[in-house]
Amino acid sequence: MNLSLPHDDAAPEARRAALAADREVWRFDPTQRGLPLAAKVDSESYSMAFGLRYVETSTMLAATRAAALDPGWARAPGPPGGAAAPGRPAQEGGVTRAGMVSVRSIDHYDALFDTLPSPAYRAWAQDDGFFAWQRLAGCNATHIRRQREADPRFPVTDAQLRAAVGEGDSLDRARAEGRLFALDLSALHGIPQGATQGRARYSSGVLALFVRALDGSFRPVAIQGSPVAGSPIVTPADGERWRHAKLDVQVADSVWAGAVMHLGFHSLSAAFQVCAARELAPNHPLRRLLWPHFEMTTAANETMKDAVIGPGGFFDELMAPTREAAVDLAVRGLRERPLGDRAPWRDLALRGADDAVRCPSTPTATTACPWRGPFAAGSRPTSGSGTATTPTSRETPSSSPGTGP
Numbered sequence: 001m002n003l004s005l006p007h008d009d010a011a012p013e014a015r016r017a018a019l020a021a022d023r024e025v026w027r028f029d030p031t032q033r034g035l036p037l038a039a040k041v042d043s044e045s046y047s048m049a050f051g052l053r054y055v056e057t058s059t060m061l062a063a064t065r066a067a068a069l070d071p072g073w074a075r076a077p078g079p080p081g082g083a084a085a086p087g088r089p090a091q092e093g094g095v096t097r098a099g100m101v102s103v104r105s106i107d108h109y110d111a112l113f114d115t116l117p118s119p120a121y122r123a124w125a126q127d128d129g130f131f132a133w134q135r136l137a138g139c140n141a142t143h144i145r146r147q148r149e150a151d152p153r154f155p156v157t158d159a160q161l162r163a164a165v166g167e168g169d170s171l172d173r174a175r176a177e178g179r180l181f182a183l184d185l186s187a188l189h190g191i192p193q194g195a196t197q198g199r200a201r202y203s204s205g206v207l208a209l210f211v212r213a214l215d216g217s218f219r220p221v222a223i224q225g226s227p228v229a230g231s232p233i234v235t236p237a238d239g240e241r242w243r244h245a246k247l248d249v250q251v252a253d254s255v256w257a258g259a260v261m262h263l264g265f266h267s268l269s270a271a272f273q274v275c276a277a278r279e280l281a282p283n284h285p286l287r288r289l290l291w292p293h294f295e296m297t298t299a300a301n302e303t304m305k306d307a308v309i310g311p312g313g314f315f316d317e318l319m320a321p322t323r324e325a326a327v328d329l330a331v332r333g334l335r336e337r338p339l340g341d342r343a344p345w346r347d348l349a350l351r352g353a354d355d356a357v358r359c360p361s362t363p364t365a366t367t368a369c370p371w372r373g374p375f376a377a378g379s380r381p382t383s384g385s386g387t388a389t390t391p392t393s394r395e396t397p398s399s400s401p402g403t404g405p
């Protein structure tokens with residue numbers, strides 16, 4: 001295929017015909033609550049190797065569920081600090097109904113990892129430093145941002161800061177020195193919550209504050225479970241309430257990661273693919289450049305429509321909000337974040353994370369700043385505006401994707 005731009009094509013009729021044919025195939029799926037996913041396209045399928053891996057993973061998960069259904073499979077919690085006692089139910093009365101485990105303790109969650117591979121961080125699960133580190137290098141490492149002004153909804157005090165990190169520091173000083181960081185998940189506040197087999201699920205619009213302390217460590221300072229002013233503020237000095245508050249953050253963070261980031265990016269990829277197929281002829285150089293990046297996008301998204309966001313899918317089972325609310329959150333995330341703000345240099349600047357000197361370091365201290373990467377200040381392009389990029393190479397004037405030419 002000879003690549004050419006529209007005005008250089010020696011066969012303009014053939015080009016128009018190819019583009020018209022693609023517009024018959026590539027459309028948006030109007031049934032996905034506003035997610036810009038492609039309508040089904042029979043162009044790709046999973047490889048045999050991937051299919052085998054899927055069977056292997058499904059088998060492992062089935063074994064885990066079997067272990068959860070039969071407490072005899074699971075490790076019983078031993079005495080505090082002692083070895084586990086095998087052969088006894090993991091939790092008395094723990095299995096209450098078919099297909100469902102009543103998880104009443106951290107030990108019960110631990111027992112699940114007798115069949116699943118254990119995460120490397122399991123031993124640190126309750127560590128405050130690790131909790132903070134997850135905000136920088138966990139499943140959702142791009143939401144925390146430097147706090148430049150106090151948040152009136154979340155009036156943390158100097159006494160609470162000192163309860164978290166000791167004497168000698170203050171909020172004003174930490175903020176002035178660029179050492180305060182906020183995690184704002186208030187977008188989850190008030191959204192409908194789901195239920196699994198009759199049991200309510202919970203997530204909340206939590207706010208959390210972190211500091212790079214004077215000793216250089218990155219620490220959590222305080223958590224507020226709701227953006228409503230006057231809600232209780234919890235600090236590391238609050239024992240079990242602190243542990244629950246951290247769980248609130250983890251739940252909200254995982255909802256954000258799963259819905260807004262993961263599902264959002266699946267959908268954004270699909271939007272680019274549909275637009276590329278509808279607006280750029282197959283021999284357009286830009287389409288040829290983009291197309292390898294879309295490999296398996298439609299196949300994965302077709303699976304996702306059923307297995308993840310469809311009725312009875314993973315969102316229905318695992319997300320705290322209802323499936324519909326989680327998808328709506330993803331749509332909102334796409335609409336409220338301009339494309340230009342997603343450029344790495346722009347994103348880092350908006351989060352106040354483009355400063356290598358003041359950025360928190362990882363516990364392992366293997367790098368000066370985990371937020372940096374190849375996009376260091378000074379090497380970035382000069383056009384970092386927040387406006388969406390205007391396409392300059394489209395084949396034709398704007399048409400309405402999904403409605404056909």
Ligand SMILES: [Fe+2]
Nearest residue numbers: 262263266300
């Ligand atoms: Fe994915």
